[in-house]
Each structure stands twice: as structure tokens, then as C-alpha cells.
Amino acid sequence: MKKIIFIVTTLLLVGELSAQQLHAWVYFTDKPQEQAFLDNPTTMLTQRALDRKQRHGITLDERDVPMNQTYVATIKQQTGIDYRTQSKWNNCVHVVGQFEDIEALNNLDFVERVDYADQSKSASQIELNQFKEDLDPPLDYGSATNQIEMIALDELHDAGHIGTDVIIAVTDSGFPGVDTNTAFEQMRSNRNLLGGYDFVDGDESIYGNNFHGARVLSIMGASRDTQFEGSAPDASYYLYRTEDETSETPVEMSYWVAAAERADSLGVDVVNVSLGYLQFANDNESLTYEDMNGSSFISRGAEIAAAKGLLVVTSAGNFGRVNSYPYIAAPADADGVFTIGSVTANESKSDFSSIGPTFDGRIKPDVVAQGSSTILINESDDLRSGNGTSYSSPVIAGAMASLVGAFPDRTPQELMEAVRQSATQADNPDNQLGYGIPDFGAVFNTLSNDFVQQPKDFKYYVRSNILTIVAGDISVSKVSIFNLQGQLLLNNATGKSSFDLNTLSSGIYIVALNDGLNSFKIVID
Structure with missing residues (x-):
């Protein structure tokens, strides 16, 4: 997110700003205990997280170090400041308040700067629910295998790689029924449901709120004999609520970054993001196509997550039908993330699937999977189908988790590139389908035969x-x-x-x- 420099020239402008509740990120100057934490890394990260970083050659740095909670407590005590969440990667807190109250934070000696979400841009209103879905009537089992076989994931599963010992974090808007529905009974009985956190309400009550996350999770982790298997049925899952379905404000981006930081600290391997951000209730805080260059707060967080060794899989967005804005939504523009578009059951582009490129010219999406009539199990424990890149993303996220299980020593970037190169448009990628429909069976065969024992001095x-x-x-x-x-x-x-x-x-x-x-x-x- 570009920093906004306010030039106050009239009392009228000051009055307008004072009347608004603004979202802002307050950045701190330092982390006083940085070296102590780096010298004793198990005080800030789990051993699993440290092992994953070591496997991928990722060095610990100041972004891994927890924030100074004395600084945070001081911010919380300031007049007119509504603290929402914090980000250790960015060493900042997200606050809401009136302009003069937020500006006063600059007087604290540990505050480096303040960035406002309000970019004072006249972004055009896009009247579209970016992840709206149309549910079909109940379907007989039979078409449920199409989303798996389309990407040859069944071949990887047949080789015994179904996500075992791999951890996926699901960031979404709620997970009703996951603690009771039969579709998740295997996940619960195998102790593959590791828990989670509601970053919106600040508690561990994750089995409520909006249905969307439960449906997304089912595409990866649900299992029902003779009827349904997800794309990573034996993976383990953390469930994080970062989306507040009752409002559209920039704090949701900060909630997501906080969730990604927690996932990294717990040694999570894959993060699924069936969310996207562009339009907020306050138009001045909304993002535009010019921001789709990795500069928004959530995209910068996603880039750090990728740099820390997390394999971040995100939906491209559902703006494909919008003539005025058919493009991806953040964090699909972030460098290092795997952006997933949608195709139909017949492998043609879904008309709603957002297109690229990023504003700085990078090809997006990366690959595509079935997001039209994707088979899922809903919050009522019923077999259904749904539409959206929200649903093509978990198809690929589960597939990537299965691939991580097969090749745990490969870096996320190596795995993503191998998947791109296996896809149907690898020789001629475009901004409609990216590299195309991947072939996970081919990826498995290629990587299995990639290396032969080399002579010692080779x-x-x-x-x-x-x-x-x-x-x-x-x-x-x-x-x-x-x-x-x-x-x-x-x-x-x-x-x-x-x-x-x-x-x-x-x-x-x-x-x-x-x-x-x-x-x-x-x-x-």
C-alpha cells in the first residue's frame, strides 16, 4: 500500500478528516529484543517451523521476531485509537480512529511512520460480490471425480501421496459444521483438525459465522465413503477466520497477515486464500488496478509469507464478467504466490474468472482448475456444487499439499514452477488461463526421476x-x-x-x- 502524504491547506479539509473513522497501519522503529530472540529461535517459532525453514535454506531475520508488546500496549492506551491487530513481519499495528488521533501517534518515540488505507482515489464502484456463488441442486456422485482427474491428481494420490504429514492453513470467513458434520469425521478422528483462531472476534470460536470456509475446507479435506474425497484428505488443518462478512474494511487485510504470521510460526506448509480484496465501503480506502503490483498491505504480507517458505495458494477473483474491471484482486498479485483461475468441467475458461496481468506486467493467473460446478460438501453436510475461484483454489491447494508430502525437501518455488511447466499452456502462457491446466501425475513422475546419484567431484x-x-x-x-x-x-x-x-x-x-x-x-x- 502506497503511503499517503496529507497536505492540509484549509480548516475545511481538517474537519472532513476529523469526522471520519480512518484505517491506518502504525509502523514501529525497532524490536528491542531482536537479538535475544534470534539467538534462541525456539522462543518465537515451533521446532516444526524451524525445521521447514532449514530444509528450504531460509534464514531467520528480524521479521520472525515478535513485536514489542510494550509498544503495542502503549498504542492501545492512546485516546481515540481502536486497536485491531498486529503484524510482526511488518512491525506494525492496524488501528482505526479519527485523523488527528492517529496523527498524534507520530509523537511517540517508537513510531516510525503511519500509513493510511485511504488513498484519496476515485475508484469506480464495482457492484459485484467478488466471491458470490450459485449453488446447483444436489448432485449424484460421479461428477465429483472430474475436478481431481482434470489435473491428474488421482495419479499422485494413487502413488500414496494424499497430504500425510502436511499442514494447511485455511483463511476464510467461518467454518460452521466442521466440528459436527460427518464429512469431516475422518479429519477429526485422525486428529488432523489442529484448531484455529478467529482474528475478527479475537477468540477461538471458529465453528460459526459464514459458511464459505466450511465449503472451501471440504474441497481439500472432506471424506465420505463412495461419495467424496478431497484433494488432500490426509493433510492436517488450521482454520483461521480473517474475513468479516458483515463489513468491507481494510482491517481484513491485516487480519489475514496476522493469520499468515501465526501459520508460519506453527510450521504450516500451505496456505489457502479463497478471498480477495479490491473494493471497500469507503471508496477512498479501496484498491485499484494500479495497486495490483504487490503494493497493498495484504499482498506485501503474502510476499513475505512466500519468502518465509509458506506455499501460498490464492484465488484469482471473480471479476471476469465486469467490463470495467476484469482483473485479479489482492493478494493474487503478490510476488511468489500461486494464483488460481477457474475453468468449467469441460476445461474452458469460466466467464467469471479474473484475468491478469498484474499492473507491473506479470502473468496471472498461474494455473487453473475446475471452479465452475466444483463438487463440495456444504455446512449442512450435503453434497452440492458451487462456482467461483474460491473453489478452484482449494482444489490446487490440496494438490500442492499432496505434492509437498511427496517432495518435502523441494522449495515451494520449485514445486510451483514444476506445476506450471506441466500445464497445458506451458509453452505459451497468457493472462486468461495462465499456464493452463496442470498435470500432477506428470509432475510427480518428473520430480521422482529428476536426480541421479552424482560422482563426488561432479x-x-x-x-x-x-x-x-x-x-x-x-x-x-x-x-x-x-x-x-x-x-x-x-x-x-x-x-x-x-x-x-x-x-x-x-x-x-x-x-x-x-x-x-x-x-x-x-x-x-
């Missing part, structure tokens, strides 16, 4: 798109380079040690030596 490196091989004791008579679909792109039998890769586009490639007796992966940015 080395290779890529600099300025030139691959150099130092083969050690082995004699290299042939070098072949393949994409993740197994297509041969470059072949050399002259025994050269350096190869120009400038003809290859960005992506992951497999280099095979001597007809595959030795092989390794390279990534071209």
Missing part, C-alpha cells in the same frame, strides 16, 4: 545463461537438455563442457549426461 554452474559442466572423473560424451514434459530441446555429442542456454525460455530443465547415466536440474530465470 560440479556444474549456470552464469549469464551459460551452462558449464565440471565432470570430475567421469567422461562426458553426450549432453542432452529436456523440458519437464520430456521433450528434447538441446543435444550435443561433441563432449563440450560449456553450453549456451539463451535459446531457452525461463523455467526448469533436466540435463542428462551420457544418455541419462547422470542427470541434474537447472533453473533459468
Whole structure:
């Protein structure tokens, strides 16, 4: 979110600002106990979280350190300030108050700056519920497998990878029935329901409020003999309510960042975000297409989450039918997140599915899955179907969790790139379907055969798109380079040690030596 600089030139403007309840982020100057926490990391993160970061080569930094609660308490005590939540990653708190009361916080010696959600922009009103869904009548089982088989997830499941030992955080608007419905009985009996938190109300009462989260969760984690299996039926789940369905204000973005921080501290692997933010009740606080460059508060939080090793899967949005704004909504624009669009059961683009690119030109969505007539189990424990990228996102989130279970040592970025390269439009991605419909069976086969034992003194490196091989004791008579679909792109039998890769586009490639007796992966940015 861009910082707004207020130039107060008249008493009238001051009066207008004073009358409004504004949302703002108050940033602190430091974390006084930073080094003590970094020296004793188990005082701020679980061992599982530390192990995940170590596997992925992620170094702890000041963003992992808890905020100074004395600072927070001081903010809460200030006149006219309504404290809502906090973000350790950004070292800030979200407050609501009148302009002069918030501005007075700048006088505190530990306050670095104040950013306002009100951007004073004339954003056009988009009268569309961005995640509205049309429910179909009850369906017979039979079409329920389509959303799984479309992305060849059944092949990954058949190999025994169904999300076991993987943790997913679901951020949504409520989870009624999850504690009682039979569709989640297996999750409960296997102790895969780990708990959660309501960041809106500030308590642990998560099994109420809006139905949306329960339906999203069912697509990943519900199980019913002969009728339904989710995309990650043996994963474990934390449930976080971050969306207040009774209002539309910027504090929901802060609630989400707070939930992501908690997920990171608990060692969560995958986060599903079937939410999106663009229009708020106060037009001046709304986002515009120009903000879809990763600059909003929630998108910056999502980018940090990805940098911390979380695999963040988010819905693209349901603005595809809106001529004045068909684009994605935050945090789908964040760098490092996996943005999911929607297709029909016949694999054509859903007309409601938001399109890219981001404002700074990055392709979005990343991939697509079935979001039209997606099979789910509702809050009344009934089999239904629903429409929206809210539902294509958990199809992929569960699939990614199953993939994490199969390859726990792979980084989220490696897994996302492998999935992109498996998809139907990998050679020609666009801003309608992104890279297309992925093939998780192909990803599993490719990554399973990615590496062969290398000689001890074997080395290779890529600099300025030139691959150099130092083969050690082995004699290299042939070098072949393949994409993740197994297509041969470059072949050399002259025994050269350096190869120009400038003809290859960005992506992951497999280099095979001597007809595959030795092989390794390279990534071209």
C-alpha cells in the first residue's frame, strides 16, 4: 500500500478528516529484543517451523521476531485509537480512529511512520460480490471425480501421496459444521483438525459465522465413503477466520497477515486464500488496478509469507464478467504466490474468472482448475456444487499439499514452477488461463526421476545463461537438455563442457549426461 502524504491547506479539509473513522497501519522503529530472540529461535517459532525453514535454506531475520508488546500496549492506551491487530513481519499495528488521533501517534518515540488505507482515489464502484456463488441442486456422485482427474491428481494420490504429514492453513470467513458434520469425521478422528483462531472476534470460536470456509475446507479435506474425497484428505488443518462478512474494511487485510504470521510460526506448509480484496465501503480506502503490483498491505504480507517458505495458494477473483474491471484482486498479485483461475468441467475458461496481468506486467493467473460446478460438501453436510475461484483454489491447494508430502525437501518455488511447466499452456502462457491446466501425475513422475546419484567431484554452474559442466572423473560424451514434459530441446555429442542456454525460455530443465547415466536440474530465470 502506497503511503499517503496529507497536505492540509484549509480548516475545511481538517474537519472532513476529523469526522471520519480512518484505517491506518502504525509502523514501529525497532524490536528491542531482536537479538535475544534470534539467538534462541525456539522462543518465537515451533521446532516444526524451524525445521521447514532449514530444509528450504531460509534464514531467520528480524521479521520472525515478535513485536514489542510494550509498544503495542502503549498504542492501545492512546485516546481515540481502536486497536485491531498486529503484524510482526511488518512491525506494525492496524488501528482505526479519527485523523488527528492517529496523527498524534507520530509523537511517540517508537513510531516510525503511519500509513493510511485511504488513498484519496476515485475508484469506480464495482457492484459485484467478488466471491458470490450459485449453488446447483444436489448432485449424484460421479461428477465429483472430474475436478481431481482434470489435473491428474488421482495419479499422485494413487502413488500414496494424499497430504500425510502436511499442514494447511485455511483463511476464510467461518467454518460452521466442521466440528459436527460427518464429512469431516475422518479429519477429526485422525486428529488432523489442529484448531484455529478467529482474528475478527479475537477468540477461538471458529465453528460459526459464514459458511464459505466450511465449503472451501471440504474441497481439500472432506471424506465420505463412495461419495467424496478431497484433494488432500490426509493433510492436517488450521482454520483461521480473517474475513468479516458483515463489513468491507481494510482491517481484513491485516487480519489475514496476522493469520499468515501465526501459520508460519506453527510450521504450516500451505496456505489457502479463497478471498480477495479490491473494493471497500469507503471508496477512498479501496484498491485499484494500479495497486495490483504487490503494493497493498495484504499482498506485501503474502510476499513475505512466500519468502518465509509458506506455499501460498490464492484465488484469482471473480471479476471476469465486469467490463470495467476484469482483473485479479489482492493478494493474487503478490510476488511468489500461486494464483488460481477457474475453468468449467469441460476445461474452458469460466466467464467469471479474473484475468491478469498484474499492473507491473506479470502473468496471472498461474494455473487453473475446475471452479465452475466444483463438487463440495456444504455446512449442512450435503453434497452440492458451487462456482467461483474460491473453489478452484482449494482444489490446487490440496494438490500442492499432496505434492509437498511427496517432495518435502523441494522449495515451494520449485514445486510451483514444476506445476506450471506441466500445464497445458506451458509453452505459451497468457493472462486468461495462465499456464493452463496442470498435470500432477506428470509432475510427480518428473520430480521422482529428476536426480541421479552424482560422482563426488561432479560440479556444474549456470552464469549469464551459460551452462558449464565440471565432470570430475567421469567422461562426458553426450549432453542432452529436456523440458519437464520430456521433450528434447538441446543435444550435443561433441563432449563440450560449456553450453549456451539463451535459446531457452525461463523455467526448469533436466540435463542428462551420457544418455541419462547422470542427470541434474537447472533453473533459468
